[in-house]
Amino acid sequence: MIRTLTTGLALAALMGSAAFAETFDVKMLNKGADGERMVFEPAFVQAAPGDTIRFLATDKGHNAEINKGMLPEGAEAFSGKINEEYEVTLDAEGVYGVICKPHYAMGMVMTIAVGDVAAPDAFLEGRVPRKAKERFEAQLGNL
Numbered sequence: 356m357i358r359t360l361t362t363g364l365a366l367a368a369l370m371g372s373a374a375f376a377e378t379f380d381v382k383m384l385n386k387g388a389d390g391e392r393m394v395f396e397p398a399f400v401q402a403a404p405g406d407t408i409r410f411l412a413t414d415k416g417h418n419a420e421i422n423k424g425m426l427p428e429g430a431e432a433f434s435g436k437i438n439e440e441y442e443v444t445l446d447a448e449g450v451y452g453v454i455c456k457p458h459y460a461m462g463m464v465m466t467i468a469v470g471d472v473a474a475p476d477a478f479l480e481g482r483v484p485r486k487a488k489e490r491f492e493a494q495l496g497n498l
């Protein structure tokens with residue numbers, strides 16, 4: 356009886372961290388609820404280390420990938436295929452900039468914050484299309 360209890364507790368402790376990890380669904384859409392075209396919805400996600408982001412191919416023709424250089428130090432870049440659901444677990448704290456490659460110029464971008472973080476200074480340095488920049492700036496406003 357005691358032995359069973361101990362085993363049960365050890366198991367619960369082992370599964371503890373996984374049990375608290377969350378999954379966030381992000382739709383890839385031709386048109387968002389607010390009428391904006393080519394969007395990730397939601398366009399900003401506040402996550403914790405170990406959480407998973409699931410990009411849903413709700414509409415056709417989209418993908419989700421890290422924009423070059425827009426990821427925390429030590430984090431791995433990722434890239435989903437067009438028309439496919441894609442799932443990624445983020446362990447490194449920081450700010451991740453995600454784009455849909457075909458619609459980057461049209462501003463199809465989103466931001467994921469992992470942990471309690473601030474927007475990095477250099478996040479929007481370099482060449483970012485105007486519409487994408489506007490949306491990134493609005494998303495970073497959540498931090």
Ligand SMILES: [Cu+2]
Pocket residue numbers: 393416417418455456457458463
């Ligand atoms: Cu797209």
